[in-house]
Structure formats: structure tokens, C-alpha cells
Amino acid sequence: MKGWSVARLDNMSEKGNAAGPHDSQQAPLLVAPGEDLGDSEGYEVGHGVIVMDGRLRATKQGQMKKDGKSVSILPSRTKYFPRPGDLVIGLVEGCTNNIWFVDIGAPFNAILPMSLGPAKMEFGGTRSVIDIGEAILCRVQEVEETHSSVVTMKGMGLRKIRSGTVEDIDPHLLGRLIGRQGKALRQLKEDTECRVVAAENGRIWIDGDFEGMLEVRTRLRKMTAEAKAATPGGVA
Amino acid sequence: MSIPLVPQLLRSHLIELAENDQRLDGRGQWDGREVQLEVGILANAEGSAKVRMGDTIVYAGVKFQTMTPYSDRPNQGGLMCSAELRPVAGRQHEPGPPSPESIELGRVVDRGIRESGCIDTEALCIIPGEKAWQVILDLYAISDDGNLFDAFALAGIAALRNSVIPLAKFELGEDIPLNVSKTPIMCSYHRVGGRYVYDASGREELGGDERIHITLGADAHVHSLQKGLKGTFTAGEFADLMKQARTKGDELRDLVHSLEGGN
Amino acid sequence: MGYGDVQMIDENGIRVDGRKAGDVRPISIELGVVPVADGSCRMTWGTNEVIVAVYGPMEAHPRKIQRQDRAVLDVRYNMAPFSTSDRIRPGFNRRSREISKVTSDALESVVLLELYPRSKIRVEIEIICAEAGTRCVGLTAASVALADAGIPMTDLVVSVASGKINGVVVCDLNKSEDNYGEADLPMGILPNSGELSFLQMDGDLSQEEFQEAWDYNMEAAMVIGGYCAEALKNGGYNL
Numbered sequence: 001m002k003g004w005s006v007a008r009l010d011n012m013s014e015k016g017n018a019a020g021p022h023d024s025q026q027a028p029l030l031v032a033p034g035e036d037l038g039d040s041e042g043y044e045v046g047h048g049v050i051v052m053d054g055r056l057r058a059t060k061q062g063q064m065k066k067d068g069k070s071v072s073i074l075p076s077r078t079k080y081f082p083r084p085g086d087l088v089i090g091l092v093e094g095c096t097n098n099i100w101f102v103d104i105g106a107p108f109n110a111i112l113p114m115s116l117g118p119a120k121m122e123f124g125g126t127r128s129v130i131d132i133g134e135a136i137l138c139r140v141q142e143v144e145e146t147h148s149s150v151v152t153m154k155g156m157g158l159r160k161i162r163s164g165t166v167e168d169i170d171p172h173l174l175g176r177l178i179g180r181q182g183k184a185l186r187q188l189k190e191d192t193e194c195r196v197v198a199a200e201n202g203r204i205w206i207d208g209d210f211e212g213m214l215e216v217r218t219r220l221r222k223m224t225a226e227a228k229a230a231t232p233g234g235v236a
Numbered sequence: 237m238s239i240p241l242v243p244q245l246l247r248s249h250l251i252e253l254a255e256n257d258q259r260l261d262g263r264g265q266w267d268g269r270e271v272q273l274e275v276g277i278l279a280n281a282e283g284s285a286k287v288r289m290g291d292t293i294v295y296a297g298v299k300f301q302t303m304t305p306y307s308d309r310p311n312q313g314g315l316m317c318s319a320e321l322r323p324v325a326g327r328q329h330e331p332g333p334p335s336p337e338s339i340e341l342g343r344v345v346d347r348g349i350r351e352s353g354c355i356d357t358e359a360l361c362i363i364p365g366e367k368a369w370q371v372i373l374d375l376y377a378i379s380d381d382g383n384l385f386d387a388f389a390l391a392g393i394a395a396l397r398n399s400v401i402p403l404a405k406f407e408l409g410e411d412i413p414l415n416v417s418k419t420p421i422m423c424s425y426h427r428v429g430g431r432y433v434y435d436a437s438g439r440e441e442l443g444g445d446e447r448i449h450i451t452l453g454a455d456a457h458v459h460s461l462q463k464g465l466k467g468t469f470t471a472g473e474f475a476d477l478m479k480q481a482r483t484k485g486d487e488l489r490d491l492v493h494s495l496e497g498g499n
Numbered sequence: 500m501g502y503g504d505v506q507m508i509d510e511n512g513i514r515v516d517g518r519k520a521g522d523v524r525p526i527s528i529e530l531g532v533v534p535v536a537d538g539s540c541r542m543t544w545g546t547n548e549v550i551v552a553v554y555g556p557m558e559a560h561p562r563k564i565q566r567q568d569r570a571v572l573d574v575r576y577n578m579a580p581f582s583t584s585d586r587i588r589p590g591f592n593r594r595s596r597e598i599s600k601v602t603s604d605a606l607e608s609v610v611l612l613e614l615y616p617r618s619k620i621r622v623e624i625e626i627i628c629a630e631a632g633t634r635c636v637g638l639t640a641a642s643v644a645l646a647d648a649g650i651p652m653t654d655l656v657v658s659v660a661s662g663k664i665n666g667v668v669v670c671d672l673n674k675s676e677d678n679y680g681e682a683d684l685p686m687g688i689l690p691n692s693g694e695l696s697f698l699q700m701d702g703d704l705s706q707e708e709f710q711e712a713w714d715y716n717m718e719a720a721m722v723i724g725g726y727c728a729e730a731l732k733n734g735g736y737n738l
Contacts, residue, residue, distance in 0.1 A: 033646045033651070034609075034652065034689065050653070060649055061649075061731040077647065091241065109558070133243055135243060135245045147615070210253055278548075278582075284581065297582075298581070320580075320589055324625050326535050331573075376579050379552075438535070
């Protein structure tokens with residue numbers, strides 16, 4: 001059972017196009033795992049599609065997107081798998097003398113080595129710099145083939161999160177949240193007067209007054225429910 | 237059950253919310269989530285109920301078995317409550333022997349029902365010294381988003397009150413309803429962000445501290461109490477909770493009674 | 500194993516529950532019934548009620564179950580104490596352990612495990628109400644729950660058990676037919692390819708009877724596979 005090419009979710013379209021009706025292509029077709037999607041000749045496989053015996057086959061349920069060159073599925077549930085360069089919000093779950101173990105919402109925890117930490121520090125002083133249970137804004141530096149990764153806090157804007165709250169959404173909804181060229185996200189920030197940072201792992205840092213934060217949370221919930229209703233395959 | 241990590245940000249956010257009389261999902265301090273209660277939904281159980289509180293979902297099933305009465309109580313049958321927190325209910329619930337948390341959960345719910353005396357164990361006697369009914373209440377969590385205590389307690393009493401003794405199956409006569417003389421209702425309060433709230437959600441429990449469970453009867457009689465986890469409370473705080481438990485308890489009691497045929 | 504004198508099918512070919520030999524019991528499928536899970540499915544099938552929740556992929560703990568080259572499925576089949584006429588005491592149960600294993604083998608045959616090395620995917624199968632064929636309902640609901648969770652699979656797995664009662668081969672045994680019948684053939688079928696990933700059999704069937712029961716299962720699996728696909732696309736089937 002080797003030799004499939006399986007691609008990441010956003011190989012198929014920009015983030016801004018991630019959900020909702022598509023004007024440029026055929027009407028969206030809902031598919032379930034195992035369904036035949038046609039002859040594989042001439043097509044590149046995208047997310048959720050494999051080639052078996054010369055035929056395209058769906059491996060996930062969701063909307064099929066097929067244009068002249070590639071076929072992929074927009075699934076109704078997504079999990080986060082790290083990629084180098086991703087901005088992520090992590091939760092420190094443990095540490096040794098010189099490494100922090102960070103939960104980034106992926107199957108495997110990431111590692112933040114002391115050398116990539118936020119400040120110059122002595123060996124053994126990890127907890128005084130970032131304690132267990134603290135949240136950090138960091139970037140994925142590298143990913144090995146089993147999806148475990150190294151993150152760094154060296155970089156612009158990367159820091160400990162000291163105030164506000166962190167909410168979770170499925171990563172494939174980030175496109176909807178951010179909007180074309182970031183328009184929807186900017187609108188949300190204006191309307192609620194909150195700082196809203198959307199990380200690639202589907203975690204959203206919200207900071208502001210609590211009414212604003214409640215409003216952001218409410219809108220996130222509404223967005224998730226609407227997305228579920230628009231691409232059926234999950235009961236809200 | 238693995239002990240989940242408590243994010244510090246969650247705790248500080250909950251404190252900020254509490255200081256401004258707010259909760260994560262916008263509820264008031266004493267507001268519960270929407271409650272859905274169904275009874276008689278399990279075909280192979282002699283009594284059953286399903287409760288949904290927010291995203292917490294539990295089943296309760298009542299089964300009857302015959303038992304030999306204990307020698308020191310020859311005229312009495314028995315009531316047994318068993319609570320299972322299976323891995324299906326949440327990522328943090330791992331397979332293995334029952335955790336201390338789930339054992340406490342089962343025992344607290346058991347006491348709330350048993351100690352009210354709502355089941356007359358003498359009425360369960362079939363042949364003195366030889367045979368009696370054992371009523372077994374099994375509580376089963378399917379989805380855990382906080383406050384399993386109240387969900388289990390509500391499902392448990394609703395299932396018992398809708399149970400039928402299966403005399404026919406045991407060739408002892410015709411089926412008759414189980415007589416449950418009271419409707420004890422449990423209300424649980426968690427200290428979240430420094431103050432007590434009713435019906436804590438999963439995230440509130442995660443970022444919260446100690447909890448208090450109060451089970452009352454219709455006449456505001458106190459049937460059972462339990463305080464769990466680390467922390468202290470004042471007499472004044474407790475008096476507030478008792479007052480809240482009376483009002484909310486009456487509301488939930490009415491809900492249970494509304495599903496019984498002309499009771 | 501059969502009690503030949505219990506009459507379960509009459510001279511017109513009508514079974515005790517009104518079905519004809521080839522009929523399947525009524526089925527409903529609901530998704531997302533365990534809101535805290537990554538994916539979930541509730542199936543009712545006759546009087547059977549089964550709920551399956553899926554969690555993962557996650558790091559495989561304990562270490563000893565981890566595989567470097569692929570994910571493992573951590574499947575638990577369990578019957579609730581109130582699911583059967585006689586109460587089942589909670590605790591270790593050999594039958595449940597065996598069913599968990601064969602269900603895991605059946606599902607591992609379709610999940611793209613190589614995509615998630617060193618991970619595990621938990622599949623929690625809970626039988627809430629039992630009426631014959633629970634292993635079949637459990638396996639079918641589990642494959643739908645995995646799809647609901649977005650776990651990539653080459654196909655669904657649909658499982659049905661056909662058998663023989665009073666010398667007549669019938670599809671989808673109910674409780675008394677399972678208890679008093681002469682044979683039981685549960686199969687797990689991939690509806691889009693017709694291949695099998697699960698097979699067991701007990702009883703006495705001639706080669707012709709075996710073929711009949713096999714064919715009943717295959718036909719039923721295609722139809723039920725359609726219900727599952729419809730449920731995945733619409734959020735539910737026959738609710």
C-alpha cells in the first residue's frame with residue numbers, strides 16, 4: 001500500500017478560498033471515503049485523494065474540487081500537522097534542563113530547545129523563563145518525517161502570551177476567519193476592538209476587554225457552525 | 237484518566253471574567269446549560285434515562301436482579317449504583333482501571349440517591365431470608381464537557397422513577413412500577429476564577445478549583461453533601477450555594493416529574 | 500447449536516419480525532453525537548444502538564504499542580451493563596477483547612496508517628443496546644466515525660451477518676435467529692471495491708448455502724454502504 005501521493009490541505013487553493021461556494025469551478029460535489037472520482041490520467045492528486053489502479057479515489061468525506069489539472073477534497077474536519085515556517089500557539093507541557101516540550105495541537109508535541117528560547121539563560125533555568133502551563137507564540141523551525149517538530153521563539157513578534165485567552169478552531173476554517181487578503185480578520189478586530197492573532201494550528205489568541213473577547217468567541221462559534229452547515233458531513 | 241495540564245492563561249482569564257461577573261460562554265453565575273432529559277430510551281433496561289447538559293451527555297440504565305438478602309437484613313433487597321467513565325467520553329479518559337475521580341463520582345451520586353431513602357429496600361423483599369430484588373443503576377458517560385456529577389444524578393433519579401420491576405420475566409407475577417418515594421436532585425458548584433458558579437463546563441472545571449455537591453429533596457431536606465478537590469470555603473459562601481440549590485433543584489425536579497405519566 | 504424446533508420462518512418465507520429472507524433490519528445513522536470527540540457516529544440497527552467515538556491521531560502511548568513506520572488503531576469494543584436482557588458486569592471480558600481485535604484488524608485494512616507513524620488513533624465502540632450482530636454494527640459505525648473524524652481511508656467497512664434458520668438462508672440475523680439458528684456468517688465488506696476485511700463463521704452450511712449467505716451479505720453491504728455515504732454527506736441518514 002505504498003506510492004500514494006498525498007498532499008497538504010492548502011496545496012489546492014489559497015487560504016482565502018478555503019471554504020464556501022466556488023465560482024470558478026464546477027458545482028461542489030460531496031464525496032465519501034472510497035468513492036471513485038474518475039480516471040487518474042493527467043490529474044495531480046491533492047488533499048484527500050489517492051490513485052488506485054489508475055483511478056482517483058476519495059479518502060475523506062467533504063467537497064470534491066476538480067479542475068483541469070488537480071483533484072482534492074475539502075474535508076469537514078481537519079487536524080493540524082506542522083510545517084516549517086508556521087506561526088503556532090503552543091502550551092508548554094513539560095521541560096528538562098534545556099528543552100521545553102510544547103503542545104501545538106498536533107499528534108506530537110514540539111520541542112523548544114534552550115538555544116531557540118526567548119532569552120539568554122543558564123542551563124537548568126528553563127522553568128523560570130517559561131513555566132509549565134504557559135502559552136507561547138512561536139514558529140515551527142523544522143519538522144521531521146514523523147510529524148514531530150522543533151519550534152523557535154527567535155523572531156519578530158514571538159513571545160510568551162501573558163494576557164487574554166486562546167480559542168481553538170479547525171485549521172481549515174482559518175481561511176474563512178482571515179478572509180481575502182485578511183479582510184474578515186481586520187473587520188473582526190475593528191468590530192470587537194480586540195487583538196486577534198490567528199495561528200496556523202487553529203489556535204486564536206484574543207486579547208481585549210471581556211465583552212469584546214466574548215463577542216469574538218461568539219463569532220468563532222457561529223463561523224464554525226455555519227461552515228458545518230454549508231459543507232454537510234457533520235452535525236453541529 | 238490522565239490529569240490534563242491547566243493552562244495558566246485560562247486561569248488568569250477566568251479570574252478576570254469572574255471579577256466582572258462574566259463566564260466563558262456568557263452564562264450568569266447561577267445559570268445552567270440547556271438540559272435535555274429523555275426516559276425509557278433503552279429497550280433492554282427496566283428503567284432508563286438520557287441527559288444532555290451542554291455537550292455533556294450521559295445514559296442511566298436500571299436493571300433488576302434477584303439476590304439472597306444479607307443475613308443481618310433478611311427482609312431487605314438492595315440498591316447498587318455503578319458509574320463508568322469510559323474512554324469514549326473524552327480524550328483525557330484513558331482506558332484502564334477506574335480512576336479515583338470516577339470512583340468518587342460514582343459514590344457521590346450513589347449517596348445522593350441512596351441516602352434520601354427514596355427506595356424502600358423492604359418493599360424489595362420477595363421471600364424473607366431467601367430472595368429479594370437488587371436494583372442496579374448503571375451510569376454511563378458518553379461525552380464529558382463538565383459537570384458529570386449533576387448529569388449522572390439527574391439521569392439516575394429519572395431512570396429509577398421510570399423503572400418497572402420485571403416480575404413477569406422472573407415468573408413472579410405481573411410487572412409493576414418501582415416505587416420511588418422522592419426525587420433527590422444534585423446541584424454542583426465549582427470555584428472558578430475565585431467565585432462559585434453552577435454547572436461548570438469542561439473548560440471551567442479545568443481552570444477551576446474546589447467543588448461542592450448538594451443533594452436536596454422536595455422539602456429542601458438535605459440528603460447528601462460532598463466537597464471535592466483542594467481549596468476552602470466560608471459559611472457565607474455555602475449558605476449562598478444552599479439557597480441556589482433549592483431553586484435549581486425544584487426546577488430540575490419539576491422536569492423529572494413532567495416526564496412521568498400522571499405522577 | 501441449533502434448536503431445530505423453534506419456528507422462525509413460516510411457509511410464506513416471512514420471519515418472526517415480518518421480514519423476508521433477504522431483508523435487512525431498519526437502520527439510522529447520526530454523526531457528531533459525541534461533541535467532544537474528533538469524530539463520532541451513532542447507529543441504530545433493528546433494536547441495536549451503538550455509539551462510536553474517535554480520538555486522534557495522537558502520540559502512541561504506551562511506548563510498547565508504538566510502531567515506527569505507521570499508526571496503530573487502539574480499538575475498544577464494550578457492551579454497556581444495561582445493553583442486554585441480563586445485566587453485564589463491567590470489567591474485563593474475553594469476548595469483548597476478541598471483538599476489539601478483529602474490528603481493529605478490519606479497520607486497519609482501510610485506514611492510511613502510513614501517514615501517521617508512531618501515532619495511535621483511538622476508536623471507542625460502545626454498545627448501548629444489543630440485539631444480535633453488535634460486532635457488525637460496531638464495525639460499520641466505527642468506519643463512519645473514522646470518516647467523520649477526517650481520518651483518511653481507502654474505503655468504508657460495512658459489516659452484516661447472514662445465517663441459516665430452519666434450514667433457510669436469511670440475511671441479517673436478529674436475536675432469536677442468532678440464538679436458535681444453525682449458522683452465522685458475519686462479513687466486513689468494502690462497499691466501493693467489494694473486498695473483505697473481516698470474516699468469521701460459526702455453524703453448519705453446505706457450499707451452496709454458504710454462497711447464498713455470502714451473496715446476501717455482499718448485496719446488503721452495498722446498500723448499507725450507500726446509507727453510510729449519504730449520512731456522511733448530509734449529517735445523517737434516516738433520522
